[in-house]
Amino acid sequence: MASTAYPAPAHAPSYSGEQSGLWSWLSTVDHxxxxxxxxxxxxxxxxxxxxEAIIIRAQLGAPNQHLVSAExxxxxxxxxxxxxxxxxxxxLSAAFFNFLIPLQIGARDVAFPRLNAFSxxxxxxxxxxxxxxxxxxxxxxxxxxxxAPLTIKAxxxxxxIDFWVIGLQILGISSLAAAFNFLTTIINLRAPGMxxxxxxxxxxxxxIVQVLLVLAFPVITIALVFLLFDRxxxxxxxxxxxxxxxxxxxxxxxxxxxxxxxYILVLPAFGLVSEVLPTYSKKPLFGYPVMVYSGIxxxxxxxxxxxxHMFAVGMGPIADTFFGLTTMxxxxxxxxxxxxxxxxxxxxxxxxxxxxxxGIGLVALFTIGGISxxxxxxxxxxxxxxxxxxxxxxxxxxxxxxxxMGIFAGIYHYFPKITGRLLDEKLGKIHFWLTFIxxxxxxxxxxFSGMLGMPRRIYTYDSGQGWELFNAMSTAGAMIFPxxxxxxxYNFFVSRKRGDIAGSNPWGAGTLEWTIPSPxxxxxxxxxxxxxxxxxxxxxxxxxxxxxxFNAQEGKTPADFGIVMPYNTIKPLFVALGLIxxxxxxxxxxxxxxxxAALMIFSLYSWLLSPLEPEHH
Amino acid sequence: xxxxxxxxxxxxxxxxxxxxxxxxxxxIWAFIGSxxxxxxxxxxxxxxxxxxxxxxxxxxEAWTDPTTGHVLKPILNIPVTSASTFVLLMSSLFMVLALxxxxxxxxxxxxxxxxxxxxxxxxxxxxxxxxATFLGFQAFEFTxxxxxxxxxxxxxxxxxxFTLTGFHGAHVTAGVLWLLTLLAIDYRRxxxxxxxxxxxxxxxxWHFVDVIWIVIFTLVYLIK
Numbered sequence: 001m002a003s004t005a006y007p008a009p010a011h012a013p014s015y016s017g018e019q020s021g022l023w024s025w026l027s028t029v030d031h032x033x034x035x036x037x038x039x040x041x042x043x044x045x046x047x048x049x050x051x052e053a054i055i056i057r058a059q060l061g062a063p064n065q066h067l068v069s070a071e072x073x074x075x076x077x078x079x080x081x082x083x084x085x086x087x088x089x090x091x092l093s094a095a096f097f098n099f100l101i102p103l104q105i106g107a108r109d110v111a112f113p114r115l116n117a118f119s120x121x122x123x124x125x126x127x128x129x130x131x132x133x134x135x136x137x138x139x140x141x142x143x144x145x146x147x148a149p150l151t152i153k154a155x156x157x158x159x160x161i162d163f164w165v166i167g168l169q170i171l172g173i174s175s176l177a178a179a180f181n182f183l184t185t186i187i188n189l190r191a192p193g194m195x196x197x198x199x200x201x202x203x204x205x206x207x208i209v210q211v212l213l214v215l216a217f218p219v220i221t222i223a224l225v226f227l228l229f230d231r232x233x234x235x236x237x238x239x240x241x242x243x244x245x246x247x248x249x250x251x252x253x254x255x256x257x258x259x260x261x262x263y264i265l266v267l268p269a270f271g272l273v274s275e276v277l278p279t280y281s282k283k284p285l286f287g288y289p290v291m292v293y294s295g296i297x298x299x300x301x302x303x304x305x306x307x308x309h310m311f312a313v314g315m316g317p318i319a320d321t322f323f324g325l326t327t328m329x330x331x332x333x334x335x336x337x338x339x340x341x342x343x344x345x346x347x348x349x350x351x352x353x354x355x356x357x358x359g360i361g362l363v364a365l366f367t368i369g370g371i372s373x374x375x376x377x378x379x380x381x382x383x384x385x386x387x388x389x390x391x392x393x394x395x396x397x398x399x400x401x402x403x404x405m406g407i408f409a410g411i412y413h414y415f416p417k418i419t420g421r422l423l424d425e426k427l428g429k430i431h432f433w434l435t436f437i438x439x440x441x442x443x444x445x446x447x448f449s450g451m452l453g454m455p456r457r458i459y460t461y462d463s464g465q466g467w468e469l470f471n472a473m474s475t476a477g478a479m480i481f482p483x484x485x486x487x488x489x490y491n492f493f494v495s496r497k498r499g500d501i502a503g504s505n506p507w508g509a510g511t512l513e514w515t516i517p518s519p520x521x522x523x524x525x526x527x528x529x530x531x532x533x534x535x536x537x538x539x540x541x542x543x544x545x546x547x548x549x550f551n552a553q554e555g556k557t558p559a560d561f562g563i564v565m566p567y568n569t570i571k572p573l574f575v576a577l578g579l580i581x582x583x584x585x586x587x588x589x590x591x592x593x594x595x596x597a598a599l600m601i602f603s604l605y606s607w608l609l610s611p612l613e614p615e616h617h
Numbered sequence: 618x619x620x621x622x623x624x625x626x627x628x629x630x631x632x633x634x635x636x637x638x639x640x641x642x643x644x645i646w647a648f649i650g651s652x653x654x655x656x657x658x659x660x661x662x663x664x665x666x667x668x669x670x671x672x673x674x675x676x677x678e679a680w681t682d683p684t685t686g687h688v689l690k691p692i693l694n695i696p697v698t699s700a701s702t703f704v705l706l707m708s709s710l711f712m713v714l715a716l717x718x719x720x721x722x723x724x725x726x727x728x729x730x731x732x733x734x735x736x737x738x739x740x741x742x743x744x745x746x747x748x749a750t751f752l753g754f755q756a757f758e759f760t761x762x763x764x765x766x767x768x769x770x771x772x773x774x775x776x777x778x779f780t781l782t783g784f785h786g787a788h789v790t791a792g793v794l795w796l797l798t799l800l801a802i803d804y805r806r807x808x809x810x811x812x813x814x815x816x817x818x819x820x821x822x823w824h825f826v827d828v829i830w831i832v833i834f835t836l837v838y839l840i841k
Contacts, residue, residue: 176651179647180647181644183643184644187643188643189633189640191633217651218654218658219654219658223658235769235770237773243671244669244671245666245773246665249665
């Protein structure tokens, strides 16, 4: 606990061997650069999904509006959900997984650097694939959950759903490849002494999320394969009319994936906040082991609650009771986390930085979302609330109030580590307060419009039902978000060039990533540290400080320390390109499938048969 | 190419790992865990839809077409599939021998028996041929079913059966290609004990695909 913030040096470190230019980004296998690629791409998609939301709110601002057609409205809400979940929040988390996991566990890179590049390129191409159709008004229109049989060919004849089915399949490949990579990295590349119970909480939550990804994504893969086969080859998986298929098959498969997905979205933010709150309270995280166990418990229980999304389908009292109870149970480990964060802050020397404000914002807003969640854990209550704006309010408190607030906390906290410069705090605080006000003004009134019976997914509504005021408030709130985002983007790009120099540990944090220069050298750690405690910079032994001093050296090259770095390679990009061409062939011409497969297999063999790094002598 | 092949085999011994294991070994287990959920989803759907087909042919019962009066026999041919199952099970044995041959490549061999057991090319070929034979059986089964009037579109049984066993067949195909790739490396520069890991992870995958078939064979073919 002795250490304080390091004095900032006069200039950011520079590295003679530093790479630049387009080619270096296309061929990079450095986890930090891939993390930055994820960050930029995901922020772009976050804003794209935000624009969709703003059009939705403009349409709903007053009764009987016809800003967009009913059909285009369906595409807007489908793509808003799909974009925010698969193209914004998950990849924003992946940006942090990439950048932070190796730094937090004392590794030079992830276990499979080229697979890591492959994951990113598949994500980028998949994101473009699923996003482009909205410019031609043929975007997916069946909701982010794509309920079959509604989405089978008989009821959704256009090409819209094809983009969704194939797009999600592509994004699933990216997520799974990344999950195997991070899982292996956390299991196998921890520095000596970095035992599981010394891992920083972000890495712990990332670990749990990878397990969830590995187990949940195959289920949606199969659900999507069935839908794909039904649509393209005339199979009967969701054909309830003539073949006797079960109308609930899709819902079960989807939510067995879909509920763990909720934790895939929110646990990384929990991890980030568990780094932010201790740092700005100058106290170790309260109840570290319990935080780990409750994270694991959330993940385990998360696989046993899926049917609470389906209370309205009439599963019968036994199933309803079971899933109601498991859902209420999951509130316990989640509540434990909330209390531990509060206890971490209690009697701490709190500094209200922007990151801290976003962190506290998460604790407050996620709690509101959690409480409304417990309300519809009860089947009778859920029957009143399901498919209304009350549910929309609930999950935006969880996903915006939880995930996005946590991710912004992480961005403000780690921006100096990523770029070597600090974001402007004054602009940051304006960004926070505008976001906080916009968030509550937009989503809190939805509790009321929902309770008054306003259904989700309607493109307009009649006056005189008591919904006007609440909808006007939500729309007013939504219009504040773009102002907040513009301030953030301005701050981001200006600070990146002209912000104050950060130094290796501007916040006086305690974990390994703060022992190395900002931005970190390409090899991360000049020597792999030996770890003796959870906060090596706060409560470490002499060996920790010796490693920290050694690793704080700036301006060195890998050769100075005899470190072998992986070659840059474009091959993962080509494998991803082949894959995407193959999938494009499914909806355009069959010949493309062959072309894509050939490119993919050729690039894959070329990748597998070429060495990762120069021969070590 | 020959030199680059040599590189792949170099174990990443100079990299520190927490478990002391090569990361590829950890990753293949994570991959197998994920694959379990993939097949659990396929098999569960098959079981949920079992006996719910509106029209025949059915797997274990005869069916009379009400419009034509034509009687369709139970479609599963258990003796033939038992034979293909036996072949696939044997392939796992060959795979074990192939791995052992690669691991013990440098040990001196004195008897004819030791030389046969230590021939990695032989056992890799045997494994790949057994896998390809299984695929041949599957192709025969699929075409005969189509001739008997069962396609992937006919009924719930057809959709679930062809998708489940087809996914398994695709996995066997990937495994055979993997084995042929190992054989190519073996012919090009010879697989030695330092390459054990390459064969080891292929073997783990192969055994996994084999175990999944035992589950499918039991649940789809044997249990009525």
